[in-house]
Amino acid sequence: MDTAEEADICRVCRSEGTPDKPLYHPCVCTGSIKFIHQECLVQWLKHSRKEYCELCKHRFAFTPSNISQLMSEAY
Numbered sequence: 001m002d003t004a005e006e007a008d009i010c011r012v013c014r015s016e017g018t019p020d021k022p023l024y025h026p027c028v029c030t031g032s033i034k035f036i037h038q039e040c041l042v043q044w045l046k047h048s049r050k051e052y053c054e055l056c057k058h059r060f061a062f063t064p065s066n067i068s069q070l071m072s073e074a075y
């Protein structure tokens, strides 16, 4: 599945970052699962109802108010 390119990709949707949807590194995971789109992270947070990474247990580096705002906009 992997190509020769080692571009940074989102761990959720496997897409690269774009100017519209830049990749974030909100926790301390490393390697191929390091990056995630803010949009994908918000979706994940909505489903998991967690504010921390279940892999590294690091609390995501988004402010709660920012997350609630994004979540309320999504609803």
Ligand SMILES: [Zn+2]
Pocket: 010, 011, 012, 013, 014, 015, 036, 037, 040
């Ligand atoms: Zn994504």
Ligand SMILES: [Zn+2]
Pocket: 027, 028, 029, 053, 054, 055, 056, 057, 058
């Ligand atoms: Zn993590």
